[in-house]
Amino acid sequence: MPLELRARLSDSRLDAAAPESQRMLFIEISAPVGDGAALPLNLGLALDKSGSMQGYALDCLKQAAKHIVRSLSARDRVALVAFNDEPEVMLASRPVVDSAAPEAAIDRLAAGGGTCIDGGMDLALRELRKAVAPSFMHHSGPGPGPDPAAGGPFVNRVFVLTDGHNQHGDDDRCVALARQAVRDHITFSAFGIGEKFSVNVLRDVVNAGNGMLHHVLTPGHIEEAFRKELAGIQRIGATQVRLTVRLADGVELAAKDPVCMVSPAIVVQEVEREPGAFHVNLGDMPADGPVVLLATVYLKARAEGPGPVASLEAAYVDSDGSGRQAPVEVAGRWVNPYVQDVDPEVAQAIARMAIYKQRQKAIEVAGSNPDMARTMLQSATELAGQAGNEELRTVLQQTLTELQRDGRISDKTMIHGEVASRTVLQEREA
Amino acid sequence: MTGPLPCPVCGYGNRQGAMVCEDCGLSIPQYQACVACGFMNTADSRFCGNCGTPVGIERKQSAGPAAPRTTPAPAPGSPDDWPGARSPAGSPPSPGSPALAAGGPIRSPAHPGGPDQDQPGPGRQAAAPGTGPFVPLAGAAEPYPRPQLSPPARAGGPAAAGPAAAGPAAGGPPARAEGAAAAGPRVDPVVGAPKPAPASPQFKLVHESTGVEIRLPLADGTLVVGRPGGDPDVDVSGFPEATVVSRKHARVIIAGGRLQIEDLGSANGTYLNNARVRGPVPLADGDRLAFGQGAKVVFTVRLP
Numbered sequence A: 001m002p003l004e005l006r007a008r009l010s011d012s013r014l015d016a017a018a019p020e021s022q023r024m025l026f027i028e029i030s031a032p033v034g035d036g037a038a039l040p041l042n043l044g045l046a047l048d049k050s051g052s053m054q055g056y057a058l059d060c061l062k063q064a065a066k067h068i069v070r071s072l073s074a075r076d077r078v079a080l081v082a083f084n085d086e087p088e089v090m091l092a093s094r095p096v097v098d099s100a101a102p103e104a105a106i107d108r109l110a111a112g113g114g115t116c117i118d119g120g121m122d123l124a125l126r127e128l129r130k131a132v133a134p135s136f137m138h139h140s141g142p143g144p145g146p147d148p149a150a151g152g153p154f155v156n157r158v159f160v161l162t163d164g165h166n167q168h169g170d171d172d173r174c175v176a177l178a179r180q181a182v183r184d185h186i187t188f189s190a191f192g193i194g195e196k197f198s199v200n201v202l203r204d205v206v207n208a209g210n211g212m213l214h215h216v217l218t219p220g221h222i223e224e225a226f227r228k229e230l231a232g233i234q235r236i237g238a239t240q241v242r243l244t245v246r247l248a249d250g251v252e253l254a255a256k257d258p259v260c261m262v263s264p265a266i267v268v269q270e271v272e273r274e275p276g277a278f279h280v281n282l283g284d285m286p287a288d289g290p291v292v293l294l295a296t297v298y299l300k301a302r303a304e305g306p307g308p309v310a311s312l313e314a315a316y317v318d319s320d321g322s323g324r325q326a327p328v329e330v331a332g333r334w335v336n337p338y339v340q341d342v343d344p345e346v347a348q349a350i351a352r353m354a355i356y357k358q359r360q361k362a363i364e365v366a367g368s369n370p371d372m373a374r375t376m377l378q379s380a381t382e383l384a385g386q387a388g389n390e391e392l393r394t395v396l397q398q399t400l401t402e403l404q405r406d407g408r409i410s411d412k413t414m415i416h417g418e419v420a421s422r423t424v425l426q427e428r429e430a
Numbered sequence B: 001m002t003g004p005l006p007c008p009v010c011g012y013g014n015r016q017g018a019m020v021c022e023d024c025g026l027s028i029p030q031y032q033a034c035v036a037c038g039f040m041n042t043a044d045s046r047f048c049g050n051c052g053t054p055v056g057i058e059r060k061q062s063a064g065p066a067a068p069r070t071t072p073a074p075a076p077g078s079p080d081d082w083p084g085a086r087s088p089a090g091s092p093p094s095p096g097s098p099a100l101a102a103g104g105p106i107r108s109p110a111h112p113g114g115p116d117q118d119q120p121g122p123g124r125q126a127a128a129p130g131t132g133p134f135v136p137l138a139g140a141a142e143p144y145p146r147p148q149l150s151p152p153a154r155a156g157g158p159a160a161a162g163p164a165a166a167g168p169a170a171g172g173p174p175a176r177a178e179g180a181a182a183a184g185p186r187v188d189p190v191v192g193a194p195k196p197a198p199a200s201p202q203f204k205l206v207h208e209s210t211g212v213e214i215r216l217p218l219a220d221g222t223l224v225v226g227r228p229g230g231d232p233d234v235d236v237s238g239f240p241e242a243t244v245v246s247r248k249h250a251r252v253i254i255a256g257g258r259l260q261i262e263d264l265g266s267a268n269g270t271y272l273n274n275a276r277v278r279g280p281v282p283l284a285d286g287d288r289l290a291f292g293q294g295a296k297v298v299f300t301v302r303l304p
Helices: A056-071 A100-107 A117-129 A171-183 A199-207 A219-233 A344-365 A370-386 A390-406 A411-422 B178-183
Strands: A004-009 A013-015 A020-030 A041-048 A077-083 A087-095 A155-162 A186-193 A213-216 A238-247 A251-253 A259-263 A272-274 A277-283 A291-300 A305-318 A321-324 A328-335 A425-427 B031-033 B040-042 B203-207 B213-216 B221-226 B248-255 B258-263 B270-272 B275-277 B288-291 B298-302
Touching (some): A020 A305, A041 A087, A056 A077, A056 A100, A155 A199, A171 A199, A213 A411, A238 A291, A259 A277, A291 A344
Parallel strands (some): A041 A077, A155 A186, A213 A425
Antiparallel strands (some): A004 A020, A077 A087, A251 A291, A259 A291, A272 A277, B203 B213
């Protein structure tokens, strides 16, 4: 199943009289509409069984987890890990023959103890790696395809669910584990329940592999969140998507955070640079909408007239092996006089990215530089207002209020701000 | 962290030519000087906001890397401090300009005297609060003029002598200067509407340099602002220097006692309190609304 790749500049006309112009390269990658062959799942559940989950929440979680295992097909694999301050493998990774054994394992879940998220993540990754064939390991971009005998390639995914802070664990280790997992093409989907979990840790965990973050307002919504996420990943037809952009002479990638995903969520991307080119590993290709990226480039002045800017291609792995998208060329036209005319869709994406980055930066510097934090939040609030996003504007305003009044941001506002600015999937009452 | 183009918000040193800050994503305002008068226009202007000269005149290739084109002279505070930005206040209305009413009537509100006018207009106040005066980063250089989002009249902020206060129409009922009314556009473009009682509530756009009022109906509807050829509901071609206004420039949306402005892809832009808007964005009492940049065709918004 070939991917669709499209790209254009934020303003394809460039000023021939300016020594250098900055542009956003707006890149859209999508899976073609229709039922391509979906890849089998290698799924792990890493579920919080700490004391706070006792009772109703655990009942809801069991219900939701059973729904998952019943929805898997015989091609899929599943593993179950539960964690409090100690992680435990409830069901070792195995093909889904029937749902009886997984359901029995789910029934054995009992709540108690503290929370160590990284312990659960680590065990779940060990289980998933059993099914990651050696030939897939550290496979990135061009190279040998998957080994058909290994039964893959899989969409490798861990659902990590928690309702609390990582009190007995190490937040940095969570993120480090997620980054290591990406090398084996394992991605996390995170589910935060209620309003007291470490949203920034879960965000960084999913961002490592461009996974999704779900905010689940009450335990009663866990099943809905699981259903939604599972339905999405069951339709993935391409994985290990790797974008390569070759830049024409006189075109350079920006120095700082040059590539940012803006859809399905706002995620600053890790970029591999080489002279005249860069690569971005995007992981699984969502089936239900394009991946949209903004790449910041600088273009040196040229003589008036058209000229090449970049050539893009994507490599991926699908059920037929590894594939490669034919290169797509992006050109510009150098003109004099130049009148700025930014593509409105790109301008909208830039504004969304700005709101997100400014909120992030405000939170980062809130302790060390309250003035800058305030300025950032004011700027983001204004942009949200201009974009007509009232929910986002309100939560940014609240963030600013709390920062000025209390010197800190409450969990609730932190979570809602992340939700509103990142485009987090949220399960709640209609 | 120090480059040639520090971000006005986060201070990151961007490269020359940056339109978006690499660090915080801020859209950095771009300007280019008019070849005729030197006025710093926003980079997407097709005509100079000060003298109307088309931007389509070839410029010389820049010699060095430090082209000052995108960085206008630093102007702390208001954009009105940039060179050439000052309104030629009191410039006479162009003689022989067609009467405002001739260009096209405001599309007739169904019942100008209807119940809408008696309602207190919920949310008129709610439309007003901005995010407060923009507080610049302490100690940061301020290389760009920054749109002031709250008009000084409401914010009571640092720029007490801001544009709204400077206009002759600001504060109190706009005086209908005899001379302006005689030579300039007619005063009441609401054709076909019965003359309202003086005290009756009404939306008004008060032209800054002439004091001429455009009265808008309270009933829900939209009104296109422009010049003949664009079939405008509000024809502003009679005002001085109205050539910067596009034929279909913007529209005023009246809904539920609130007023909004939306740019209709005009060549020279629509500016609310000096910030470019595309909209629709709500208008509040005292807002300064300009069609085309600079202080050419500027109105003060008056809500009842």
